[in-house]
Amino acid sequence: MYTLKQANTYIEENRERVIADYRNDYHAMAPIGWINDPNGFIYYKGEYHLFYQYYPYKAVWGPMHWGHSKSKDLVNWETVPVALAPDQSYDKDGCFSGTAIEKDGKLYLMYTGHIEGETEEDIRQVQCIAVSSDGINFEKVEQNPVITEADLPENAKPQDFRDPKVVKKGDFYYSLIASKKEDGGGQILLYKSKDLLDWEFVSVMLNGEIDEGPMWECPDIFELDGKDVLLFSVEGLPKKENNFLNTHSVLAIVGEMDWEKGIFHKETVEELDYGLDFYAPQTIEDDKNRRIMISWMQMWGRNIPTETEQHGWAGSMTLPRELFTQNNHVYQRPVAEIKNYYTNKQSYKTIKLSDETKAFEELSAEVSAIELVLDVKAGKRFDLEVRSNQVEKTLVSYDCETSFLELNRIDSGIELVGNEEEHVYKRSVYCEPENNKIELEIFLDRASIEVFANHGKYTLTSTIYPTQKADHIKIIAEGEIEVDRLDKWDIEV
Numbered sequence: 001m002y003t004l005k006q007a008n009t010y011i012e013e014n015r016e017r018v019i020a021d022y023r024n025d026y027h028a029m030a031p032i033g034w035i036n037d038p039n040g041f042i043y044y045k046g047e048y049h050l051f052y053q054y055y056p057y058k059a060v061w062g063p064m065h066w067g068h069s070k071s072k073d074l075v076n077w078e079t080v081p082v083a084l085a086p087d088q089s090y091d092k093d094g095c096f097s098g099t100a101i102e103k104d105g106k107l108y109l110m111y112t113g114h115i116e117g118e119t120e121e122d123i124r125q126v127q128c129i130a131v132s133s134d135g136i137n138f139e140k141v142e143q144n145p146v147i148t149e150a151d152l153p154e155n156a157k158p159q160d161f162r163d164p165k166v167v168k169k170g171d172f173y174y175s176l177i178a179s180k181k182e183d184g185g186g187q188i189l190l191y192k193s194k195d196l197l198d199w200e201f202v203s204v205m206l207n208g209e210i211d212e213g214p215m216w217e218c219p220d221i222f223e224l225d226g227k228d229v230l231l232f233s234v235e236g237l238p239k240k241e242n243n244f245l246n247t248h249s250v251l252a253i254v255g256e257m258d259w260e261k262g263i264f265h266k267e268t269v270e271e272l273d274y275g276l277d278f279y280a281p282q283t284i285e286d287d288k289n290r291r292i293m294i295s296w297m298q299m300w301g302r303n304i305p306t307e308t309e310q311h312g313w314a315g316s317m318t319l320p321r322e323l324f325t326q327n328n329h330v331y332q333r334p335v336a337e338i339k340n341y342y343t344n345k346q347s348y349k350t351i352k353l354s355d356e357t358k359a360f361e362e363l364s365a366e367v368s369a370i371e372l373v374l375d376v377k378a379g380k381r382f383d384l385e386v387r388s389n390q391v392e393k394t395l396v397s398y399d400c401e402t403s404f405l406e407l408n409r410i411d412s413g414i415e416l417v418g419n420e421e422e423h424v425y426k427r428s429v430y431c432e433p434e435n436n437k438i439e440l441e442i443f444l445d446r447a448s449i450e451v452f453a454n455h456g457k458y459t460l461t462s463t464i465y466p467t468q469k470a471d472h473i474k475i476i477a478e479g480e481i482e483v484d485r486l487d488k489w490d491i492e493v
Contacts, residue, residue: 001092007056007065007082018312022305022447022465025367026341026493027297028052028077028317030067034059034307035315037163037218037280038294039066040083040100040109043287044135048074050294050317051083051109053097059307059314064094066111070135073337074292074320076493083130083138084111090126090145091115097163097218098127099282101173101196107132108196110175112162113145123159124149127177129196143197147177151201155182156189163218165282166196169259176205176219178232185209186216186234190262203262206230206253213237213249218280221257221264224291225325228257230264231272231293233280235300242404243271245424247301248279254328268328274429275407275451275461276416283323291323292335297448297461301419305465306447309414318461319443319450333456334443342369342489349485353382353477360486366471367491370442373484376400377436380479387412387444387470394449394464398431398438400479405431405438405453405460413466429458437484443491 015031023029033056040051047070054067066084069077084095091113098111109130117123126145130138149158160180167174175191186208193199208216213234220231230253237244237251250273255266272281273295281295295318298304307314321332346363365386374382379400385393395408406428409416417423431438431453441452451460475483 001087002063002065002085003087004082004085007085011056011082019306022311023313024316024445024448026075026338026491027319027445027448028069028294029315030054030056030313031079032056032313034061034313035067036061036296036298037097038282038296038317039097039111041282041284041294042100042102042107043284044100044102044107047072047135048286049100049107049135050077051100052317054082056082059304059312064096064114066095066109068136073340074335075337075341080136083136084109086114088113088140088144091128096125097280099165101166101168103196105133107135108166109138110164110166110196112164120159125159125161127164127175127199141197146197147175147191147199151191151199152179153189153201153204156180156187157182160215165219165221167221174202174259175199176221178216178219180215181208184214186213188216188219188232188264205262206264206266211238218282220281220283222283222285222291224323227254227325227328228264229254229323229325229330230257230266231281231283242428242430245420245427246276246299247419248299250278250281250295252330254325254330270329272330273459273461274427275459276409276424276427277463278318278461292320293323293332294318294320295461297463299418302416305414316448321456321459324456329457331456332452332459334441334452338369338443338491341491341493343492344490346488347486348483351483351486353475353481353483355478357474357476358483360473363473363488364471365444365473365488366469367446368444369489369491370440370444370473371485371487372440372442374398374438375436375482375484376433376438378480379477382478382481383476384440385472385474385476386442386449387464387466388472388474389466389468389470392466392468392470396440396442396451403430403432404428405458407449407451407460407462409462409464412464413470416463416465427460429453429460431458
């Protein structure tokens with residue numbers, strides 16, 4: 001078994017050994033080792049707390065702990081001691097994903113205990129609670145596990161029953177838990193409790209069809225702009241035209257939740273991000289009544305250079321994003337606090353390009369934000385090269401005739417190859433101009449790019465690993481493209 005003392009001692013003694021070449025400057029990361037899903041994201045006692053799936057000892061997935069960072073502004077993150085270790089019989093092989101909620105001034109974590117067996121059929125996943133009065137030191141409750149296979153409905157596999165999301169409605173706490181059906185497909189189960197310790201099954205909140213992926217993960221539900229929004233991540237969702245090209249995908253479902261009957265009525269279903277590295281998002285409502293989301297900026301089933309090159313760490317979170325809905329569509333905007341770290345502004349206005357290339361020789365953009373507004377009414381296509389050098393580049397392209405916006409990293413640096421049937425190195429999304437214009441906000445870090453298109457209507461998120469300094473910007477125009485405005489800032493945290 002693992003212990004908290006063992007984990008925290010190892011981190012302190014080894015964190016200086018990591019190679020920092022690709023470590024992001026303004027994204028949440030662990031000091032050493034492997035991270036994946038964000039967990040227990042919450043605003044508590046004046047600070048944002050972010051927990052995450054964590055294996056400190058190697059840059060690969062292992063028996064999951066809960067790592068922990070906190071921040072006052074969602075940008076500058078401080079690492080604090082590991083919160084949970086797999087140290088009990090009911091979680092001995094991993095403290096899997098879950099969420100946090102405040103009750104009576106204390107911070108409660110609800111997570112999945114993972115127990116391996118001699119065969120796959122012997123695996124069990126149960127739901128557990130840990131409590132803290134200071135937000136740092138946690139005690140697992142005597143009643144653990146608080147939900148077991150005895151509480152499962154028919155047609156639910158005890159081997160795949162995980163990732164509780166806890167919300168409070170009226171006098172009850174509700175927990176949404178992802179489940180795999182015995183006869184195939186995913187489902188979301190709903191439980192309720194008055195004290196977070198004694199739970200009862202309510203319903204199958206949402207039932208998946210066989211073609212909607214074999215397993216759902218990391219559910220989240222919230223009210224936003226008068227609608228109910230359900231997010232969950234899907235393992236192995238079948239490719240559909242331009243959607244779901246990665247091994248794992250994230251769905252945003254807008255609809256209406258009937259808490260009395262425990263049923264979610266879906267109206268629209270969309271992929272949440274159209275990049276190559278985005279999974280397991282989690283949201284909170286903060287003290288400003290904003291709905292904030294953060295996600296793992298990585299993808300299962302692909303090589304991760306900081307592991308294969310033995311840098312001693314793997315994984316990063318996205319820039320936190322504020323969510324809105326409009327016409328049953330979820331918009332994502334970078335949190336406003338990031339602008340407090342903008343420096344060295346450089347600006348260009350009204351540049352007309354006609355079948356030509358414009359290299360911005362005076363610009364250097366490596367850990368930077370770029371805002372770009374382009375008039376495309378007389379154009380055929382534009383290619384924006386960022387993080388480029390003489391041999392490498394990341395491309396953000398727009399086809400004016402088909403209205404597809406594309407992110408392409410085939411020439412970004414170290415090759416990233418996954419388990420998909422065909423090599424996936426680019427993703428695109430249908431994005432109509434607004435008043436003949438495409439507006440882009442692009443956030444660059446040491447090993448990442450996040451593209452927000454048309455006020456956050458669509459996002460494309462990916463990791464990139466240039467092999468040498470890559471900070472140039474270039475626009476290649478086919479037809480007539482007008483750059484209304486290009487602003488660039490460095491980001492210094």
